Amino acid sequence: MLGRMNILCRKSFLHLCRQLAVAGKDRGIHSSCRRSTVMPAWVIDKYGGNDVLRLNQNVLIPIIHYPNEVIIKVHAASVNPIDVNMRNGYGANSLNMSRDPLHVKMSGSEFPLILGRDVSGTVMECGLNVKYFKPGDQVWAAVPPWKQGSFAEFVVASANEVSLKPKSLSHAEAASLPYVALTAWTALVNSCGLSKEKCPGKRVLIIGSSGGVGTAAIQLLKSWGAHVTAVCSGNAFTVMKDLGADDIIDYTVASLQDQLKTKDPFDAILDNVGGTSEELALQYLKPWSGATFVTLVTPFLYNNDRLGIADGMMRTGVTLVSKVMKHYCKGIHYRWGFFAPSGPFLDEIGELVDAGKIRPVIEDVLQFSDVRKAFQKLEAGHARGKTVIQVVDPKK
Structure with a gap:
């Protein structure tokens, strides 16, 4: 039953993408999913240094597994110290327990692993129980570290982790803040x-x-x-x-x-x-x-x-x-103190942003092809702001 639901979700997602592509110029939505069911994403296949990061052009586009999830087309993401730590393998035991609490999967099943916690982008599809978002909404979120991350063309998040993006920020600016x-x-x-x-x-x-x-x-x-x-x-x-x-x-x-x-x-x-x-x-x-x-x-x-x-x-x-x-x-x-994903908290933070009381502090904005460089910058230390990854060209 679950497999059939996944197939239906993927078919409806691709159908939606075709509809959005037609209306893209009017609604400002762009999607590459008309081409295939795969997407580019930065992944790691094992833990280690910066050399384990690789750009994979053929990662399967994620699908909705639960009725409270949304699929987001990633416009921008950013690098956090937790991304470097996760690449190195820090916290793997705890995170794998969260991913597979019953231990039914084999060791190493988290790979290929997509890093990246921050996301700002466009909602592409909503699960059946999602009430507060619809396709085309501009949103931001912090994806929990036990889920596949945002250094990819698409990412799945629970609706209660997502919030409408502050109107005063671009996607690149918004991606620097959630985590x-x-x-x-x-x-x-x-x-x-x-x-x-x-x-x-x-x-x-x-x-x-x-x-x-x-x-x-x-x-x-x-x-x-x-x-x-x-x-x-x-x-x-x-x-x-x-x-x-x-x-x-x-x-x-x-x-x-x-x-x-x-x-x-x-x-x-x-x-x-x-x-x-x-x-x-x-x-x-x-x-x-x-x-x-x-x-x-x-x-x-x-x-x-x-x-x-x-x-x-x-x-x-x-x-x-x-x-x-x-x-x-x-x-x-x-x-x-610990990070906790929360759409309602992001709602309140977004209000402060639009009121001019919180602003992003950004040191650099890099292209999607420069994810390795972003990790190197963060590891060098003494950054005076976040390094943002521009996944979608803002001019398109």
């Missing part, structure tokens, strides 16, 4: 307990503020009325000021601890760096006031890769409980 904005949002809202109502007057320190998540977090916090102190290197000062940071600390000129001693205590710290950063929590947060330290650098995936799922989760649980208790005894809440 980092959602990561910042879930860390600040779900882990820190911050919100538009709670932020006015709060003092927040962001460690590693010049990266994608950091720049998104600064803008979210400022739109909610918080006082933001950004920690970065000196060559990112201009970007930090442009984004609205109230105070900027250059960690390269003097000890971060020494510089923080001159500042008033904080209500929250968002750590994008890891290492010894969490030692700052006990020194520079306001104790017994609900102050929270949230780090996005956790041992969860590393433990599962090294020890296996069962032992890894046990080790991770012990580590988290010990850290939570250690900080709680000093009057500070300790939390881990």
